[in-house]
Amino acid sequence: MGLRNFFDRIEPHFEKGGKWEKYFPLYEMVESFAFTPKTVTTAAPHARSYIDMKRIMTYVVLATIPCILMALYNTGYQTNLAIAEFGPSGWRASIIEFLRIGFNPANPFANMMHGLMYFLPIYITTLVAGGICEVIFATVRKHEVNEGFLVTSMLYTLILPATTPLWQVALGIIFGVIIGKEVFGGTGKNFLNPALTGRAFLYFAYPAQLSGDSVWVPVDGFTGATALAVTAADGVQELAAHGITWWDSFLGFIPGSLGETSTVAALLGLAFLLMTKIANYRMVVGCLGGMIGFSLLLNWIGSDTNPMFAMPWYWHLVLGGYAFGLVFMVTEPVSGSHTNLGRYIYGALIGFMVVMIRVINPAFPEGMMLAILFGNVFAPLIDYFVVQANIKRRAKRHV
Numbered sequence: 001m002g003l004r005n006f007f008d009r010i011e012p013h014f015e016k017g018g019k020w021e022k023y024f025p026l027y028e029m030v031e032s033f034a035f036t037p038k039t040v041t042t043a044a045p046h047a048r049s050y051i052d053m054k055r056i057m058t059y060v061v062l063a064t065i066p067c068i069l070m071a072l073y074n075t076g077y078q079t080n081l082a083i084a085e086f087g088p089s090g091w092r093a094s095i096i097e098f099l100r101i102g103f104n105p106a107n108p109f110a111n112m113m114h115g116l117m118y119f120l121p122i123y124i125t126t127l128v129a130g131g132i133c134e135v136i137f138a139t140v141r142k143h144e145v146n147e148g149f150l151v152t153s154m155l156y157t158l159i160l161p162a163t164t165p166l167w168q169v170a171l172g173i174i175f176g177v178i179i180g181k182e183v184f185g186g187t188g189k190n191f192l193n194p195a196l197t198g199r200a201f202l203y204f205a206y207p208a209q210l211s212g213d214s215v216w217v218p219v220d221g222f223t224g225a226t227a228l229a230v231t232a233a234d235g236v237q238e239l240a241a242h243g244i245t246w247w248d249s250f251l252g253f254i255p256g257s258l259g260e261t262s263t264v265a266a267l268l269g270l271a272f273l274l275m276t277k278i279a280n281y282r283m284v285v286g287c288l289g290g291m292i293g294f295s296l297l298l299n300w301i302g303s304d305t306n307p308m309f310a311m312p313w314y315w316h317l318v319l320g321g322y323a324f325g326l327v328f329m330v331t332e333p334v335s336g337s338h339t340n341l342g343r344y345i346y347g348a349l350i351g352f353m354v355v356m357i358r359v360i361n362p363a364f365p366e367g368m369m370l371a372i373l374f375g376n377v378f379a380p381l382i383d384y385f386v387v388q389a390n391i392k393r394r395a396k397r398h399v
Contacts, residue, residue, distance in 0.1 A: 059278050060151045060328070063269035067158055067324065068119075070252045070262040075118050075162050075218075076111030078255050080104065082219035089220045092117040118162040118218060119258060122169050126153045129170035133177045137186065148187035152177070155328055156195040158259025159321060159369075160202075161210065163218045168206055172198035192376045193335050196369055203369070216255035227254055227319045228358065228365040235307030236315055249318040256320070263323040270327040279331035282340060286347020287330050291316055293348075294355045308359040316355060325354075325368040335376040339386040346382055350375040 080103045083093070088103060095117065096103065102110050134149045156173055176198025181190040203210045213223040225233070227244050239245070248254055252262025259265075273279035295313040303309035316322060330336065330350055337346035350371045357367030364370070 056278055057148060057151050059273065059276050061154055063272045063278075064154050064158065064259070064328065066265035066268040067259040067262065068154075070265040071158060071259040072112045072115035072119055073108065074111075074115070074252050074254075074261055075258060076113065076115030077105050077253065078217045079114050079118075079162075079219055080111060082217045082222040086219050086221045090218075115162075119157070121166060122160060122162075122164065122258070123153070123157045125166045125169045126157050126173045130156075130173040130177045133174055133182065137178075137182045141186070143186075148181075149177070152181075152194045156198055158324070159195065159199050159257050161215045161257050163215045164202070164209060168202055168209060172202040174198075175201040188334055191335055191380065192373060193329055193332055196329060196373055196376075200369060200373060216257075224255055226256060226365075231311055231315070231319070232308050232358075232365040236311050246315065246318060249315075260321040260324040263318045266323040266327045270331075273327070273331065279327070280333070280336075280343055282343035283331050283336055283347040284326060286344040286349075287326050287351040288347075289344075290348035290351025290353075291322070291355055292351070294352045295359075298355065298359055306359065308365070311359070316358070320358075320366045321368040322354060325372055329368075329372045330375070335379065337379045337382050337386075339383050342379070342382045342386040345386070346375055346379055349378060349382075 083103045084105065088094075088097065092114065093103075096110075096114060099113075101113050103114070104110050130149055130153055153173070156176065160169065160172075176194040176196075179201075180192045180194035180197030181187065184190045199210075209215060213225045213229070216226060217224060225242075227239055227242075227249060230238055230242055230244070244254055249261075250263045252265060254261050270279065270284065274281055274284075292313040295311065295316055298309045299312065301309060330347060337343045353371035353374050354367040357370055358365055361367075
């Protein structure tokens with residue numbers, strides 16, 4: 001009589017209600033030791049991680065600190081440069097004069113303080129308007145308000161121009177929180193990035209306040225095209241004539257949205273996210289590969305009518321919101337792909353799309369925001385086909 005038959009015979013006595021009920025745990029222990037269970041895990045079944053939602057969100061906010069500092073400095077720097085030509089205006093300038101801080105663009109403290117006066121109102125408005133929406137939905141659904149909104153509010157603030165009216169700031173974050181996240185169930189269930197959803201809404205609803213030549217430096221009377229707009233009109237070689245060098249763009253000393261101008265600040269955040277394993281390197285590699293590959297192809301094809309065809313990949317990297325979007329939007333785990341192969345494809349799709357929008361559509365020379373939202377929409381479909389391909393491959397292996 002085999003060991004299995006022996007246990008089958010004595011099993012009724014060990015079941016609850018049997019005369020050897022007190023030995024029941026011993027039977028389970030012996031059976032588990034002697035026989036392999038029907039369901040076997042291929043990895044450690046008791047894996048533990050120190051990472052939770054609060055820690056993830058805290059790490060992402062910490063990663064934005066270099067961009068925040070650069071947003072304060074560059075916003076004040078660009079503003080003080082324009083004030084030297086057009087003169088001070090507005091209540092912020094009155095406070096600067098009252099505090100005797102001055103408008104010297106060579107003074108780092110003056111630049112930081114002036115930039116802070118543009119950053120804080122936008123951020124506080126975002127926190128209040130978006131926080132009210134979060135509390136309302138949490139109350140109705142009877143769950144706690146999580147830390148996800150801290151990340152959304154910070155990213156949303158950093159991708160706005162300093163000149164954005166505060167009522168539009170509030171309207172955009174409300175739209176982003178409700179339509180981009182809460183209608184799908186809240187944090188972890190949204191398929192669109194809420195910050196980008198709010199920014200896209202403002203761009204299409206109020207294009208005059210979110211695009212053009214007069215929105216990037218908050219000084220009355222100042223107009224100046226962004227580096228991408230200059231390139232789209234006259235070619236990348238004309239950037240030098242406008243006083244824009246590659247190193248200025250890499251460091252972030254050019255007009256643009258509050259926190260998007262500095263590539264080096266974004267890369268510092270990326271290094272932190274990769275070291276803490278919050279960001280997945282596959283998305284980064286895919287996005288860089290798609291951008292570099294397609295821009296090299298367009299450089300090789302060339303164009304006599306569109307100067308953007310000649311724009312090198314290393315200029316795409318440092319202009320517009322590419323670096324910021326790559327670090328904080330592309331790597332966002334909820335709205336991106338969840339399979340390893342899918343992450344490469346997802347990133348490559350965004351890298352391809354941003355170059356295509358910038359180059360093929362000269363009316364919209366930015367492109368990163370729309371490319372990421374486009375990738376968000378296709379992320380579930382990418383994962384579906386990757387999973388189906390894996391299933392078919394495994395099925396053929398065991399035929």
